[in-house]
Amino acid sequence: MPARPSPRRAWRAAGVQVRSAVAATVLLGLLVVAGSGLGLLVLRDSLYEAVEASGSVQARLVRLSVTGELLRAGPERTDDDAREALDRAVGADDDRGSLVQVVRQDDVVVAASRDVAGLGPLSDARPRVAEVAQERREEPALGPGRWFATTLGAAADDEYYRVVVLQRGTSAESTLRTATAIVAVAAPALLVAVAAATWVFVGRSLRPVEAIRRTVEGIGAGHLDGRVPVPDGRDAVARLAETMNAMLARLEASQRAQRRFVADASHELRSPVATLRAAAEVWADHPGTSSPEEFAALVEDESARLEHLVADLLVLARADEGRLASVRGDVDLDELVGAEAARLRATTALAVRVAAAPARVHGDAAQLARVLRNLTDNAARHARGAVALGVRAEGGQGGMAVLEVADDGPGVPAAERARVFDRFVRLEEARGRGSGGTGLGLAIVAELVAAHGGTVEVDDAPGGGALFRVRLPVPPTGSPADAAQPPSAASR
Ligand SMILES: Nc1ncnc2c1ncn2[C@@H]1O[C@H](COP(=O)(O)OP(=O)(O)O)[C@@H](O)[C@H]1O
Ligand SMILES: [Mg+2]
Structure with a gap:
């Protein structure tokens, strides 16, 4: 039975494009629902308040037309002027959907709009004089939807009465319905647009990554000359x-x-x-x-x-492989140079000069002897008659030990000075002498010196020949022999 993928894993597996689109849409969806819900609530409240405000204005207008005489006489028997004024006030709003009643203290309706003529009081509220009571309610007998009843307490000739204005919420409600419909259509459209835009945008941003992937896929071990496309921009x-x-x-x-x-x-x-x-x-x-x-x-x-x-x-x-200079100990360069000078004197007819000050470095004695041997072999081969070996300290405490091998031969031309340390490099004139070298001597010197954290360079000797100069770091005195680990061999 296949294991059901956890939702978390499924979400990860969906990929960044799908995830971005879903995340943006969900987030925006929540914002839109919350925002439009709140907006519609605020809109409804302010529409209802506007209806109620107009109701209380109407009630006050009607109150202005009511006289004590009208109240005492009742509906049929008032004097004509008062009657007319009242009818005008009460009836003025018939066409706006407002129904008005003037109700006496004893609940007798003394005046009413045509649509509610003959009905009893439309509200039981009895606010104090000059105060207003408002209710929202259903009036199935009068019509569907929400109704707003505004009751204004009033007095004429010390008699209490109230003006009731009943308004239909139709226009507020249709405005609300329109607004809701707009939101209901616009919000999903917006969400779809955002989802699509995010999808496209993220997809477009990922396109260079896919191009890079395809190129790398095509770069085999055999041909590493391919390069991936670099998109514009600095991202x-x-x-x-x-x-x-x-x-x-x-x-x-x-x-x-x-x-x-x-x-x-x-x-x-x-x-x-x-x-x-x-x-x-x-x-x-x-x-x-x-x-x-x-x-x-x-x-x-x-x-x-x-x-x-x-x-x-x-x-x-x-x-x-970075496996040089693994055996380490204190090495006295001046002793190495002394031994090498003795060897040269014994095996060649060259004049060998030595200027060796004590210098102790930390490293592999056999490998450092190899460095010196490769350099003196070269010097002996190229020298006309003399070779000079030198050791000195440079830069005091924690400075460098400098090892120099010079000869009075032809020297190394300035243009070749970097190249002679490369593998299998023999300079043209040297080849002709059939000296038997393979061009690896200086490459090995460079590797060994680098493995000891040092440097090697070639220069002009004062007498005109070549001068090879090796600099090796001197460990600070007093530090244990194995503490100073020079950087691993840098491959050339
Ligand atoms: N002391 C020197 N004087 C002049 N040229 C030198 C000297 N040492 C090395 N070279 C040049 O550098 C080249 C590389 O030296 P090396 O790596 O020791 O290889 P090889 O000794 O096998 O020729 C030599 O072929 C030679 O041309
Ligand atoms: Mg050599």
Whole structure:
């Protein structure tokens, strides 16, 4: 048996367009019902009050015509002048639907409009002199609908009498009926219009969202070059579209970088493998062409190249995953530089100058040694005769440790200074020297330095060669070794 959806869930499932239209219509409907109900009530009261006010004016007009003589004599026997005046007053409103009686203290009706001639008093109210009593009631004998009885207390020659004016509410009631009919027609029309307008308006506002959705749906993993349409205006939808396009651009750029990396890596891996294979083939076909020693040396060289390359690729892969610089401790840069200078002196004929002030940073000693090794390898390869290594502190407490590796070689042209840190970038003239580098050394330096929260740049050495400068943050002294976590590796 299917579970009955809860009303709440059904409301959510209805979607924003339906919900907006329903909410706007219901809200407006409540307002219209309350507002028009109140309006009609106020209108009815003021119409009824107007009827009653005219009733009391009429009663007062009639009182002006009544004399004591008329009261004493009764209907048939008054003098002509008084009779006429009274008839005029009483009869004047016949055509307006008002019925008038003049009633004596003893309930004898001394004058009356034609339509109520011969009837007894139309009201039992006996207000005091000059006061008015009003009633609303049914008078089926006289006609349908609501009737308004106004009774005015009066006196002539010390005799009490009352003037009764009976009015029909017809005109007030027909006005009310008209007003009610207008409301009854206009309100639903208004509600329908508002529901439709809300539906259309919300639908139109959602259209760009749907367009964005459709575009994103069409953007597959294979082609990230699509962009979603950005609607006019600066609303949330436009910002969403802009943000989404920015994200697509980043994804596309990183996808392109990944593909290029894989292509470059395969390319670099292919040449040592091809060399090994060719050597093996030659060796098998013409065993006499090279000595076993030569063959072994070639295999060793090429496999060393492969090993280096694979190791470098591994470092970069770890950098891309943000898994560099995981082992941390205090590292004395001046000691690293001392050891590296000793190595250079032992393995090269270069003049090696060292200017190392004590500088302790927090990081992975092996990785920082790798940074220094990659830089000195480059310097040694490009130098004409001298290499200079330096360490100094910059900016005092909590400042930076600066590590510099300079040589007297050709230097790095200003236009290439950003590019040399990219993966697989070897400058043209360097390629020709067959130095065997793969263009990953500086890319690895950049990743490792970034993983330690530092920066690296290339500059002109005072002697004209290249000067690579690495800045690493120095943890504030006294802080525990593991407290200062530098920002995670920023991928380049
Ligand atoms: N000390 C230097 N002097 C001049 N050019 C340099 C120096 N260091 C690096 N470069 C240039 O930067 C390029 C990239 O260096 P690197 O990433 O270490 O790759 P590789 O050493 O494998 O060529 C080198 O090919 C070279 O052209
Ligand atoms: Mg190198």
